Amino acid sequence: MSAALRPVPRPGVLAIEAYVPGKSAAPAGVRLHKLSSNETPLGPSPAAVAAAQETTGHLALYPDGSAQALRTAIAAKYGLDPERIVCGAGSDELLSLLTYAYMGPGEEGLYSQYGFLVYRIAILAAGGTPVVAPERDHTADVDAILRAVTPRTRIVYLANPNNPTGTYLPFDEVRRLHAGLPGDVLLVLDAAYAEYVRRNDYAAGLELVAESENVVMTRTFSKVYGLAALRIGWMVAPAAVADAVNRIRGPFNLGSAAIAAGAAAVADDAHVAAAVAHNEAWLPKVTRAIEALGLAVTPSVGNFVLIHFPEAAGRGAAEADAFLTARGLILRRVGAYGLPHALRMTIGSAEANEAVVAALGAFVAGRSDA
Ligand SMILES: *Cc1c(COP(=O)(O)O)cnc(C)c1O
Secondary structure, three states: OOOOOOOOOOOOHHHOOOOOOOOOOOOOOOOOEEOOOOOOOOOOOHHHHHHHHHHHHHOOOOOOOOOHHHHHHHHHHHOOOHHHEEEEOHHHHHHHHHHHHHOOOOOEEEEEOOOOOHHHHHHHHOOOEEEEEOOEOOEOOHHHHHHOOOOOEEEEEEEOOOOOOOOOOOHHHHHHHHHHOOOOOEEEEEOOOHHHOOOOOOOOOHHHHHHOOOEEEEEEOOOOOOOHHHOOEEEEOOHHHHHHHHHHOOOOOOOHHHHHHHHHHHHOHHHHHHHHHHHHHHHHHHHHHHHOOOOEEEOOOOOEEEEEOOOOOOOOHHHHHHHHHOOOEEOEEEHHHOEEEEEEEEOOOHHHHHHHHHHHHHHHHOOOOO
């Protein structure tokens, strides 16, 4: 055995910058408001919690590998064929599985400039090449994406609305994007924040999935459903795509608690409506209050806002982040997205939102006593 020999990862693996989750720590003794991962301040449906607790009596048994109860509940809610639904350990897992199934070395995955970073990680992990299309006004640009398509493009990823910008494409633009893609390119519509969008020209993409052979929509239980800890996502896909992903996924990729809680959560429309109403009330209030402080806010349709700080020394995003963290207000730095002068703030409880606005006011005014 030679000491000089050691296992070497495939090319691409060591090029990956690991995803850095939102912070969740505050200084000792300070009340913490975690506004760094777009979780809901309302928490999960009580019915989902009860369903998850129920499963703790059977922890020795493997879960149902087909997540039948969850797929049936989702299919009933959206009028879908349960055979076209695949569940994942969060939609992140499905984004990875789609990439592993459809992309390999020498092939390209395409996403837009400020697109969700998990796409890049999945592409590199599959040995593929990330290709980035420029955005306009922090919004995906269909023409730029179509210009970046090459014969090697396998997947186009579009978060709609996008994280971390909060911007969205109207459905006719999504249709135009799809119409411009070759039929062998998979279009992945990541609709993690679909429930929050209140725009008549928005659609998550169900119709497009139903009428095409190359469109997939992914959804998550981590955001409006308040079940991020359980890791539950799903996708609806053409039969051939669902089949490919089912072949490579772990046979028991969702735990029993996730399956049970997800099925109960989907059925609790009132709880989702309450979370959406809370966001609808606070998103404009927070946006206007922060703009009134002289900071630019990207118009968002999600449950978070991107706040832009001046580049001047001492007044920037890094200083603002430190100022807020010292007060127990945890926002998200987005330098990894090429946005070093911005912070992303999740819409939180009334108390949290008011605390951030007050603290930002003090920061902008240069006061440290607040
Ligand atoms: C949060 C988020 C997801 C989902 O994550 P999971 O917790 O893995 O389901 C997917 N896409 C975007 C754009 C997100 O912001």
